[in-house]
Amino acid sequence: MKIWLVATFAFCCILLMQIGTASAQVGFNPEYLGNANAPSRTGFALKTFQSYYYQNSITASDVETDFETQYYTKAFTGDIKKDMFQWALHLPVGYRYQKDANNVGRSVTGIGNLNAIIEYYYNIIDDGETKFWFDNGLVVGFPTATQNNGVQLGGDNYSITWFQENFVYHKPFMLTINPISVTWSFRDDNTNQMAGLGLSLMSGSAGYEINEKVYLGIDFGLTLGNIIGSDDGNGNSLPRSLRAYTGPAALIAFNSDTSLQICTVVDFVTRQVSRGQGIFLVLWHHF
Secondary structure (H helix, E strand, O other), X not given: OOOOOOOOOOOOOOOOOOOOOXXXXXXXXXXXXXXXXXOOOOEEEEEEEEEEEEEOOOOEEEEEEEEEEEEEEEOOOOOOOOEEEEEEEEXXXXXXXXXXXXOOEEEEEEEOOOEEEEEEEEEEEEOOOEEEEEEEEEEEEOOOOEEEOXXXXXXXXXXXXXXXXXXXXXXXXXXXXEEEEEEEEEEOOOOOOEEEEEEEEEEEEEEEEOOOOEEEEEEEEEEEEOOOOOEOOOOOOOOOEEEEEEEEEEEEEOOOOEEEEEEEEEEEEEEXXXXXXXXXXXXXXXX
């Protein structure tokens, strides 16, 4: 059976109805169905993200394109059906427009945080009907944010993240689950703030196979920020933040080398961040 990289599509009825009340954060991407599944061979792949995200209580809007170059190699066993390494660079390029308290609009165009990624995939089960890939990854973020008149894309700080993912397929069901990601963000040179420890918990997508190329399902996720070690630039801790999101989903896999991933997420619980909605489209191709 071919190993697929597939897509999630989470659709919300209120998406893009209030473009004027929008804000976004460059680099925020939900988990995609099939994201933790290793490809069927080694070599170079390219993943591009197109996204629009906004938050209801801030007058701003954000459009972003991310480029992720990936390279897959053999790992410890030498058998790619057992384990693989992925080496990747992820760079967001975006545009943000927002209004300040005096209703004056400002904008910025540029790059967000460059991330270097190493990911290890290990195949636990593959018996034809059931697949279970287990993987761990390490991400290093670099201070490459763009700022203009107080409007900033990404963060101008270093960060380090460890994450664990699982890909489970048992016909006709598919699950990509990221039980935990742990991020430590260092001080931002522009804002003089430090976010400290952040967590992403139980982020993932679950899908049901409609045919060999299309799944339907749901996205979900929870992110926590400024848990410990944060600093507002004056020696005080930043308020802890929370974002929980979900939405219905779909997925398309053209073949084992190409997939289109589409995901719309809706924040249904937030704390210290503005509630919002976003749409994310991802095209992945293994050359």
